[in-house]
Amino acid sequence: MSASLERSLQDIVGAGQVLTAVADMAPYLTDWRGRYSGAALCVVRPGNTEEVARVVARCAEAGVAVVAQGGNTGLVGGATPLAGDSGAQVLVSLARLSRIRAIDLDNNTITVEAGCILQQVQRAAADAGRLFPLSLAAEGSATIGGNLSTNAGGVQVLRYGNMRELTLGLEVVLADGRVWNGLRGLRKDNTGYDLKHLFIGAEGTLGLITAAVLKLFPAPRASALAWVAVADPAAAVALLRRLREQCGERVTAFEIVGRPALELVLEHIPAARDPLPEAHAWQVLVELTDTLAGFDLDAALESVLDAEIEAGRVQDVVIAKSGAQAAALWRLRENISEAQRIEGISIKHDIAVPVSAISEFIGRADAALTRRFPGVRIVCFGHIGDGNLHYNQSKPAAQANADFIEQSGAVNRIVHDLVHELSGSISAEHGLGQLKRLEIRRYKSAVELELMRRVKAALDPQGLLNPGKVL
Numbered sequence: 001m002s003a004s005l006e007r008s009l010q011d012i013v014g015a016g017q018v019l020t021a022v023a024d025m026a027p028y029l030t031d032w033r034g035r036y037s038g039a040a041l042c043v044v045r046p047g048n049t050e051e052v053a054r055v056v057a058r059c060a061e062a063g064v065a066v067v068a069q070g071g072n073t074g075l076v077g078g079a080t081p082l083a084g085d086s087g088a089q090v091l092v093s094l095a096r097l098s099r100i101r102a103i104d105l106d107n108n109t110i111t112v113e114a115g116c117i118l119q120q121v122q123r124a125a126a127d128a129g130r131l132f133p134l135s136l137a138a139e140g141s142a143t144i145g146g147n148l149s150t151n152a153g154g155v156q157v158l159r160y161g162n163m164r165e166l167t168l169g170l171e172v173v174l175a176d177g178r179v180w181n182g183l184r185g186l187r188k189d190n191t192g193y194d195l196k197h198l199f200i201g202a203e204g205t206l207g208l209i210t211a212a213v214l215k216l217f218p219a220p221r222a223s224a225l226a227w228v229a230v231a232d233p234a235a236a237v238a239l240l241r242r243l244r245e246q247c248g249e250r251v252t253a254f255e256i257v258g259r260p261a262l263e264l265v266l267e268h269i270p271a272a273r274d275p276l277p278e279a280h281a282w283q284v285l286v287e288l289t290d291t292l293a294g295f296d297l298d299a300a301l302e303s304v305l306d307a308e309i310e311a312g313r314v315q316d317v318v319i320a321k322s323g324a325q326a327a328a329l330w331r332l333r334e335n336i337s338e339a340q341r342i343e344g345i346s347i348k349h350d351i352a353v354p355v356s357a358i359s360e361f362i363g364r365a366d367a368a369l370t371r372r373f374p375g376v377r378i379v380c381f382g383h384i385g386d387g388n389l390h391y392n393q394s395k396p397a398a399q400a401n402a403d404f405i406e407q408s409g410a411v412n413r414i415v416h417d418l419v420h421e422l423s424g425s426i427s428a429e430h431g432l433g434q435l436k437r438l439e440i441r442r443y444k445s446a447v448e449l450e451l452m453r454r455v456k457a458a459l460d461p462q463g464l465l466n467p468g469k470v471l
């Protein structure tokens with residue numbers, strides 16, 4: 001990095017907020033999974049939108065690339081700078097942009113900065129008697145900016161939608177350092193292109209999101225939670241259909257967990273235990289919530305489950321009778337990714353297919369992978385209520401697994417080709433990042449890719465925003 005650029009950045013944010021020492025930068029340069037490590041000229045930590053704008057403008061003048069980062073909890077290398085000679089990049093950490101700017105109870109909105117931790121926003125909403133419904137395993141460290149940049153989903157998309165549906169307005173620093181202030185809390189605004197949707201899910205390749213207006217909802221006053229053993233994925237889909245018919249939008253979460261996923265949690269997560277006396281191949285975690293305290297959710301849930309037991313689709317059930325029991329059941333689901341990280345590297349897929357195709361996908365993909373790779377361990381879990389599965393493969397033995405990872409291309413071809421055949425997506429909520437930027441070319445049409453490149457060229461003509469990601 002030139003001395004003049006370093007001095008300019010220090011003048012903007014303060015010398016203490018420009019990190020250049022290897023040890024100081026190290027936590028920012030490797031992703032959470034440890035799969036990607038990159039290089040940067042420096043790490044800059046601006047404290048407000050004006051500083052972000054001035055940093056980006058200065059980098060644009062110098063022709064230096066910018067990589068935005070929030071909580072560094074991404075799973076596809078999207079917020080990790082490139083390695084080697086491509087590392088002539090400035091990493092801009094938005095963690096210091098952490099203010100709750102406003103809460104509007106009549107409009108049911110909260111305006112927050114990009115560096116706010118998701119859990120911080122959840123608590124601010126709860127303190128105001130409202131709910132911000134985005135919920136995911138990394139909510140204690142993931143930031144709103146990262147959630148927006150990857151269009152995060154989590155466990156309550158079934159009822160509330162993903163970040164795209166939860167966002168009304170954005171503030172964005174553009175590639176030349178100008179600021180687009182689109183912080184409008186409107187649910188109706190038909191005055192041209194809805195620009196915010198260009199930046200949501202773009203992984204920082206079109207602009208740096210610095211703040212957002214997010215939707216709030218009435219806080220639930222009653223809940224019911226059950227851990228349900230089902231005969232197979234088809235039975236899980238049938239149960240979901242029955243629950244939605246009988247309980248409507250009270251169905252807040254519906255998560256499927258295959259036995260190998262649960263076994264990893266039981267092995268690696270302290271105090272984890274199987275809620276049921278017998279081992280089952282498939283289980284789902286079902287949550288109902290209601291803003292009416294008088295509605296008997298437990299009775300509604302039990303009524304549906306009793307009918308499914310009689311039909312042979314449900315094999316066993318435990319219904320949480322306390323907040324502590326509910327929290328313990330949720331921990332089984334939420335700690336799957338952490339248990340996998342402890343177990344070691346695996347081939348990971350974050351796919352989506354229509355809910356009606358879930359059973360077919362699992363059956364056909366399992367069969368094809370088992371034929372091609374005897375002894376493969378398939379860890380399948382995820383948000384079956386919205387068609388999003390985390391579908392991961394490894395070998396149980398460490399040495400065999402190290403060799404198996406070399407087969408990632410062949411495994412991806414089986415999984416992704418089937419997803420495409422079933423009109424699905426090879427990235428449901430994690431993004432493309434570095435991991436899938438080349439893979440997506442096989443599945444998007446030439447027209448789609450051309451349109452994406454045109455948008456990128458229009459908003460980032462120098463190609464300096466998060467290069468080597470998405471496209």
